[in-house]
Amino acid sequence: MIExxxxxxxxxxxxxxxxxxxxxxxxxxxxxxxxxxxNPQELHAIASQRYPSxxxxxxYRTLERLESLHLIQRVHQPDKCQAYIAAFDxxxxxxxxxxxxxxxxxxxDELGGLVRRVEQESGYRVEDHWxxxxxxxxxxxxxxxxxxxxxx
Amino acid sequence: MIExxxxxxxxxxxxxxxxxxxxxxxxxxxxxxxxxxxNPQELHAIASQRYPSxxxxxxYRTLERLESLHLIQRVHQPDKCQAYIAAFDxxxxxxxxxxxxxxxxxxxDELGGLVRRVEQESGYRVEDHWxxxxxxxxxxxxxxxxxxxxxx
DNA sequence: GCTTATAATGAAAAAGATTTTCAATAGTAA
DNA sequence: TTACTATTGAAAATCTTTTTCATTATAAGC
Numbered sequence: 001m002i003e004x005x006x007x008x009x010x011x012x013x014x015x016x017x018x019x020x021x022x023x024x025x026x027x028x029x030x031x032x033x034x035x036x037x038x039n040p041q042e043l044h045a046i047a048s049q050r051y052p053s054x055x056x057x058x059x060y061r062t063l064e065r066l067e068s069l070h071l072i073q074r075v076h077q078p079d080k081c082q083a084y085i086a087a088f089d090x091x092x093x094x095x096x097x098x099x100x101x102x103x104x105x106x107x108x109d110e111l112g113g114l115v116r117r118v119e120q121e122s123g124y125r126v127e128d129h130w131x132x133x134x135x136x137x138x139x140x141x142x143x144x145x146x147x148x149x150x151x152x
Numbered sequence: 153m154i155e156x157x158x159x160x161x162x163x164x165x166x167x168x169x170x171x172x173x174x175x176x177x178x179x180x181x182x183x184x185x186x187x188x189x190x191n192p193q194e195l196h197a198i199a200s201q202r203y204p205s206x207x208x209x210x211x212y213r214t215l216e217r218l219e220s221l222h223l224i225q226r227v228h229q230p231d232k233c234q235a236y237i238a239a240f241d242x243x244x245x246x247x248x249x250x251x252x253x254x255x256x257x258x259x260x261d262e263l264g265g266l267v268r269r270v271e272q273e274s275g276y277r278v279e280d281h282w283x284x285x286x287x288x289x290x291x292x293x294x295x296x297x298x299x300x301x302x303x304x
Numbered sequence: 305g306c307t308t309a310t311a312a313t314g315a316a317a318a319a320g321a322t323t324t325t326c327a328a329t330a331g332t333a334a
Numbered sequence: 335t336t337a338c339t340a341t342t343g344a345a346a347a348t349c350t351t352t353t354t355c356a357t358t359a360t361a362a363g364c
Contacts, residue, residue, distance in 0.1 A: 019331045019340055040321085055343040060322065076282075081233040082321090095276055106270045110262075118258045118285060124247055126287035130228075133270060135278035171311055171360045192351085207314040212351065234350090 005032045005086065009071050018065065023058045026051045031066065036101040037075035037083035075103070076132070097137035106133075157184045157238065161223050170217065175210045178203045183218065188253035189227035189235035227255070228284070249289035258285075 009028045010020055018024070026047045031038070038046070044059045063084055066072045073087040075094065085103055092105040108131050115126050161180045162172055170176070178199045183190070190198070196211045215236055218224045225239040227246065237255055244257040260283050267278050 017340085021331070021341060023342075053343075056321095057323085057344085058342065061341085076228040076233060081228060095270060095274055095278070097276065098279065104274050104276070106273065108266060110266050114260060114262050115285065118247060119287075121258065122247055122256050123290035124249065124256070124285070124287040125293055126247070126285045127250065128286040130282065130284045130286075132282045133267065133276070133278045134280040134282075135271075135276040138275035141277055169311085173312060173360070175313075205314075208350095209315085209352085210313065213312080 002033050009066070012069055012071060013065070016069065022051060023047075023054055024062055026054070027059065027062045028066070031072055031084065032086060034085060036103050037077070037080075037085040037096075039080055039083040042083075076130075077101075093131040093133070095133045095135065097140055098134045099136055099140040102137050102139075104137075154185050161218070164221055164223060165217070168221065174203060175199075175206055176214055178206070179211065179214045180218070183224055183236065184238060186237060188255050189229070189232075189237040189248075191232050191235040194235075228282075229253075245283040245285070247285045247287065249292055250286045251288055251292040254289050254291075256289075 006029050009032055010025070013024065013028070014020060027043065030043060030046055040056065040059050040063060043063070044054065044056045047059065048054050063072065067074065067084065070087050072084045074081070075083045075085050075096075077083065077096065088105045091107065093108045095104045095106055096102070111129065111131065115129065118124070119126050158181050161184055162177070165176065165180070166172060179195065182195060182198055192208065192211050192215060195215070196206065196208045199211065200206050215224065219226065219236065222239050224236045226233070227235045227237050227248075229235065229248065240257045243259065245260045247256045247258055248254070263281065263283065267281065270276070271278050
């Protein structure tokens with residue numbers, strides 16, 4: 001499932017004339033597997049472990065490329081707004097653990113009524129919406145906030 | 153109404169030991185009146201017209217102070233995440249014009265059912281949520297995207 | 305009104321994040 | 335194997351934000 005995603009992303013990169021290089025393999029694999037949003041610095045730190053010569057610039061460039069292909073999406077959080085996670089299929093929303101950062105997707109189909117109400121009250125024509133929920137994931141609830149398990 | 157807000161903010165600043173200075177009067181007045189979110193640069197540019205010696209540093213410091221008093225709140229948008237607008241009363245959400253940036257508030261009471269569903273499906277304990285709608289305000293619909301009227 | 309303590313200011317420097325430039329490297333097609 | 339050129343990392347440049355610090359100015363006490 002995740003492995004397929006890695007292959008699909010690499011295929012999509014190649015399909016638009018991009019070359020498959022060492023840095024890209026590593027970065028695609030990390031991003032396709034990540035269960036939380038990573039910013040350029042975090043991504044660089046993780047990827048450097050397996051590819052020590054990796055430059056931060058290549059991380060920025062790869063993120064830009066993957067985002068323009070809609071393979072990853074930017075995630076806004078109170079403390080960081082330049083983090084990326086795999087883009088979801090269809091119209092989904094994010095549920096983020098405010099402790100460990102783990103991300104899950106959910107659909108928000110029941111939003112239509114609210115959108116129509118707001119359109120009528122405001123006179124705006126609504127074109128898009130952002131919905132994100134923040135909370136504690138099951139693991140962090142169990143830990144009762146004693147420790148945080150980050151990427152490893 | 154807006155004038156009251158200016159007075160209230162100044163009072164709140166004074167109440168916590170802050171001094172009322174030229175830069176603060178200007179910045180409070182602009183922020184309390186603004187109908188769209190402003191980032192430090194925009195705010196500095198606008199305020200400088202009335203207070204030419206104003207330093208950008210004071211803008212940062214005042215924003216920080218006002219945010220810590222919950223008088224303003226940060227607004228996340230696709231292109232800018234460091235913009236601020238007056239904080240609303242109670243639990244409200246934002247409706248932003250994707251053309252001119254004008255902001256309106258609305259309540260999203262009908263969100264409770266969705267939150268409970270997601271909690272059950274995910275096992276997360278939801279603590280907070282962000283909901284923002286993007287669209288065209290009535291004025292920008294009328295202009296049909298011919299021109300953008302920014303702050304003036 | 306005058307004095308005084310100190311919060312607030314702006315300039316400059318420092319720190320961080322992101323983008324640009326450029327010569328060297330390395331995919332990929334022929 | 336060769337040739338083309340996309341990609342790379344280092345360094346420089348650009349922006350944004352924070353820190354430092356001497357100076358200024360608010361507000362309280364007299």
